[in-house]
Amino acid sequence: MDFDVVIVGGGPAGLSTALHLQHIAPSTRMVVLEAERYPREKICAGGIGARAFRILERLDVEVDCPRVNLDAVAMRVGGETMVVRVPGCGAVVRRIEHDHAMAKVAMARGIEVRDGTPVSSIVVDDAGVRITTPTGDLRARCVVGADGVGGITRRAAGMGKGELRAQVVELDTEGLPDDLPRDTCVFDFATSDLRGYAWDFPTVVNGAPLQCRGAYVIRNLGPDDARARCAQYLASRGLDIANYRIKQFAERGLEPGVPISSPRILLVGEAAGIDIATGEGIGQAIEYGSIAGPYLARALAEQSFGFSDWRRRIDRHHLGFQFQIRHGCYRAFYGRRRPKIERVMPSLTKLFQVGVEDFAGLPMSKLALAHGAAQFVTAFARAKLMA
């Protein structure tokens, strides 16, 4: 064997997995294979909840890159704008800078990261896995698929594309007088027939303060065109899409109950699936890595690579709980009850507060959750009485 573990993909999921595995089992022979050369672009708005920073802090890791710090999250819905202030709840980064900085941390800790190394084939046999790269084949005991939405590892594990799919279009524009303050990221659900949302995130491009705006369209809920939706949103803000460089990419949600591993292959991050309700995936990718590190260390210690309980491991973790809640919310919010939900949303302040605190990585108090749930039940009962 050349390696104990080969990690395919050097984005946040792959690098977080490597950092966590090295932390718990420093003698592991591993390599991260990244198809592109750093600094590499990843189409993404770059909003990260502070939960991800807290996870990395436990390893003494700080990803040192330019960022716009966030102190609030706003949601436009039902004709109102709700703003929840949680100082330090997150940040907006540019992925080209963030992922390069994270790769540098991994390399500084002695982790081998080979960029410019696209994996073209992964074959599992009784003894291990053969991974083909342009510079030759590698043998490993197991492989981690951290190669994102279009990666090869998922196919090698015998899984399809997945059903929960989103299309996302984004661009960077100048600020507008009616933008909210630059410490606030905005999710705009004002267009009721859009199965998704538009967004405004403050960003910084080569030192210039700009706004990243875009449209997130959940494709499995019906045909729609993210680019047209984005143009529509920009027009509503007085901007013409034709004046900007448009970037478009897909996202994959984690499907309930679907396996995300096969013998000797473990999927993490968007290769497995992230939150389909919002398309938030950077923090989740980092959290996947924090679970995969100890999980792999144990598999190596026991020389057991069936990985049949990987899905269960995720489901029982905070990450899985978050996925389940958000999956339930997405089905309710984008379904036929949307008009009613829109009417009651502005009164669900406590639930929204709990959601932002979770994004920030603050402990989720059971009391606050119960308060939010009570608010939800009361608001719906009142809406029913008034109907």
Ligand SMILES: Cc1cc2nc3c(=O)[nH]c(=O)nc-3n(C[C@H](O)[C@H](O)[C@H](O)COP(=O)(O)OP(=O)(O)OC[C@H]3O[C@@H](n4cnc5c(N)ncnc54)[C@H](O)[C@@H]3O)c2cc1C
């Ligand atoms: C337009 C858009 C906006 C978004 N905005 C946000 C946001 O604001 N906040 C948020 O949290 N999430 C956002 N997301 C989602 C987020 O970008 C992803 O969920 C996140 O990047 C997933 O991380 P990952 O490490 O799993 O995969 P990726 O970041 O996609 O990394 C996968 C890596 O694998 C490499 N790779 C692929 N194939 C191979 C191969 N064969 N061999 C070797 N390497 C390979 C790729 O080059 C890449 O570097 C957005 C997505 C889109 C499309």
